[in-house]
Amino acid sequence: MLDILAFIEQKRDGKVHDSIQIENFVRGCMDGSVPDYQIAAWLMAVYFRSLNSEELISFTRALADSGDKIVFPEDMVVLDKHSTGGVGDKTTLIVIPIVSSLGVPIAKLSGRGLGFTGGTIDKLSSIPGISLQLEAREFINQVMEIGCAISGHSKALAPAEGFFYALRDVTGTVPSIPLIASSIVSKKLAGGANRFVFDVKFGNGAFMKKKDESIALAETLVGLAKAFDKKALALLTNMNAPLGRWVGNSAEVQEALDVLRGDGPQDTRNLCLSLSAAMLLIADRVKTMEEGIACAQKAIESGKALRQFKKLIEFQKGRLSDAVLAGEEMMPLAGKIAEVKSDREGYITACNALNVGLALRKLGGGRMKKGENIDLTVAIELLKKTKDHVDAKEPMARIYFNNENSLEEALNLIRDAFVVGEAPPSSELLVERII
């Protein structure tokens, strides 16, 4: 029997739990014998006192083992990729078809957007008919048959993770590196993949604003995955500006298709090539990032990656016309348009991703609380990106919206997102480092 009060006091005083205590605690939380107020007190103690690496492994294992698990055949290499979340981040839609078209199986579990960040499941929901809540058997069969599947998390996988996340969300204990890392890795372990690439973002449009916090998170994620004998790599990537030219759910599917056809914005294309290369590296398909980038580029140029995207969508019962796939027709966009113009001539020195993410949410394209409905057709088109020249009165962004209610606020957020200076800024690296 766990003495829950002594357990909380132990962490409050910075002492170390053993693995049996942690297992009993997680079990007690899930069977209702530990009340929420004591769980919340423990979470806050962890927020201030942290978990050492043994505690982190025990807690992650207890979360991962709390429900069903997806199991692929032994010895099968299966990858998953995880982004810590950003604005305009449509990389999953591009990287999964690229890498799986090269023969590397990917079992991708994704989430919905929350706050100012978007989620892959919302973006894909803009494709009519698509099925995004696959049963474990369907998920496994699809990966075996076509080499990839994308599904929302089933509540049956790592249910304790969802339970703890909901409490963290309302107790100010989300931004804790051990709690974030255990949350992410436990879901990945339950999802059946055995090699992981983490895209850990830093900057104003990321969950972690400071680079050193992101480095600590990236190192913790990779170390934790390795403690479970899973190969892992993390890319530390810049989220100070939105990725690509489009932010908004259906518009981002459109932009992902542009990149898969060999077009699309350079920042998005480059990040996707790097993420694909990291996945090929971790799958032992290439020996260097450069070789991986070249393979990924070839998958795009040959049309293989786009064909794989089409297959993935069709397999999940989505209906995308050939005209949309070919870029001859657009994904649905909200019908009303407003523009944000520059009040001076100069160069764009910054485009604040957080403001753009918040503006999309104001327009109804993002949610404040889990479960809220969102408008998948609202979008922000960035006509100017950092370093671009702009004339006075020239449009910098275009907003596609349906509802005028929060339009003024959204326009102000976007106006404030842009900084126009005398000279273009020096280049910032998109991929800062690989961990």
Ligand code: URA
């Ligand atoms: N993403 C997750 O999956 N979990 C967290 O705790 C934070 C971000």
